[in-house]
């Protein structure tokens with residue numbers, strides 16, 4: 001086990017595409033860090049640089065106190081779980097698990113012990129002699145995790161490991177990964193574009209945008225105090241309402257802001273509320289309903305209990321501390 | 336498309352049966368001819384039913400051979416053909432799978448050039464370069480040798496392309512997983528690529544074995560010692576016997592025998608062969 005340090009890390013692909021720039025992250029031993037951001041923001045590139053699958057153009061990656069920039073993936077003491085599982089199709093599950101250990105000349109008895117342990121933890125014992133083709137998606141995912149576990153590496157790297165699973169299984173596996181990581185206490189770096197997955201899994205979140213770090217913090221910190229309008233719009237579901245300050249000039253304290261953010265759940269319906277909204281559409285979610293509307297030409301969404309009365313126009317109010325103000329020029333948080 | 340009309344089925348079967356008959360007729364004629372005596376062909380009509388000389392003809396061919404044509408016994412020629420076909424098939428597969436491996440997985444200087452050089456050889460089959468190739472082989476003293484029979488036919492762009500295509504269907508993530516699992520290039524080749532190309536290798540083997548077995552012009556050109564005659568070229572030599580009539584019954588018996596090894600290879604490897612041709616997913 002080890003800490004991981006990304007020091008001013010950057011990547012320029014041959015051809016000149018800058019995928020990542022100036023990334024600094026300190027990952028403590030045993031910590032679960034989730035890299036989250038929209039597709040194409042450089043998450044995979046970052047992870048692959050840590051894994052050693054992509055060369056490092058700028059900066060440094062340290063695992064423990066060792067600079068690993070020039071070290072082969074196999075010698076970095078990491079294990080990676082891929083999106084499409086990347087199991088060896090011609091090997092049985094057992095051989096898949098054992099392959100990396102065999103290449104490292106681990107004694108046979110030791111390999112057997114570790115495979116048995118991993119298959120017990122992941123409950124893949126019954127499939128050990130099957131080929132991956134004879135497994136369901138969820139089972140393959142477990143095998144892929146098993147392959148990482150048996151190695152007992154300093155760190156796990158996950159690249160969107162759940163995105164090939166159906167929604168229900170994804171939620172179940174998410175929890176399993178979380179429990180597994182708590183139990184093994186292995187430093188983990190996990191990539192996803194799914195903000196909900198990121199929120200539920202992470203000890204700390206790293207929100208990426210255009211190859212740059214927008215914010216690092218615990219899920220609640222990021223949720224409560226998004227560092228920029230981008231983070232505000234990306235984290236939380238339904239997304240935070242972002243309206244330009246000029247659309248609601250009468251709100252107090254918003255004079256210098258470019259955008260005003262307020263979460264749908266922070267808005268309440270009150271007859272004399274300062275924001276007047278025309279209702280455009282209602283989505284029923286069962287436990288609650290999402291009401292979409294318009295104010296001063298800006299779209300706005302609120303969540304209401306499913307038994308709340310509806311009307312074509314509503315007046316909304318909010319607690320003053322629920323307001324997030326973002327700068328006109330750079331979109332950064334203003335307090 | 337799944338059609339379920341009896342009329343169509345009938346038509347389809349009739350077409351297939353007709354096709355089989357057209358292909359099988361010459362084989363049948365050859366078989367029938369190989370069971371008759373030497374005089375049965377003088378009459379001008381070709382017999383359509385087997386005659387009584389089957390055992391006699393075949394045992395003569397397998398034993399002594401035809402003395403008049405200067406060809407060795409069939410056994411020797413079959414053995415030569417077998418060596419040649421196996422060397423060509425195995426050699427081609429070994430070389431092309433390695434070159435495809437290099438082209439797909441390594442970034443070396445002049446990689447593009449190397450690839451194009453391989454590509455260009457597509458336009459140069461033996462028949463086109465037969466005179467210079469003969470010169471080279473003769474200068475190297477490889478006339479009348481197994482090496483001379485097979486080496487000039489081994490380089491193969493087609494097989495290289497096939498393996499390149501196969502390797503390109505193998506997901507990058509699998510390669511990366513193997514890298515993280517500590518498999519170096521050759522280990523990756525042996526443990527991952529070879530097993531994953533198994534069916535393609537088998538399909539290619541069948542095709543190349545038959546290609547090698549059926550080589551005619553090249554062996555005819557470079558073998559002057561009967562010790563190195565191959566069977567396909569040998570049949571030709573038997574057929575133009577100088578001092579006498581061609582002994583068709585014996586020629587046909589040899590032809591029948593010459594067909595057996597390719598048939599055996601196809602039948603034996605049929606399952607893998609078909610899989611290798613139709614399988615696309617890795």
Ligand SMILES: Nc1ncnc2c1ncn2[C@@H]1O[C@H](COP(=O)(O)OP(=O)(O)O)[C@@H](O)[C@H]1O
Nearest residue numbers: 013017018019038039040041042043044045046
């Ligand atoms: N091999 C490559 N060559 C050039 N550009 C690449 C390569 N891989 C990724 N990119 C570019 O780098 C950026 C980040 O990609 P990636 O890290 O895969 O994003 P993410 O995983 O967040 O979706 C994208 O703009 C992508 O087009």
Ligand SMILES: [Mg+2]
Nearest residue numbers: 043044045160
């Ligand atoms: Mg990605």
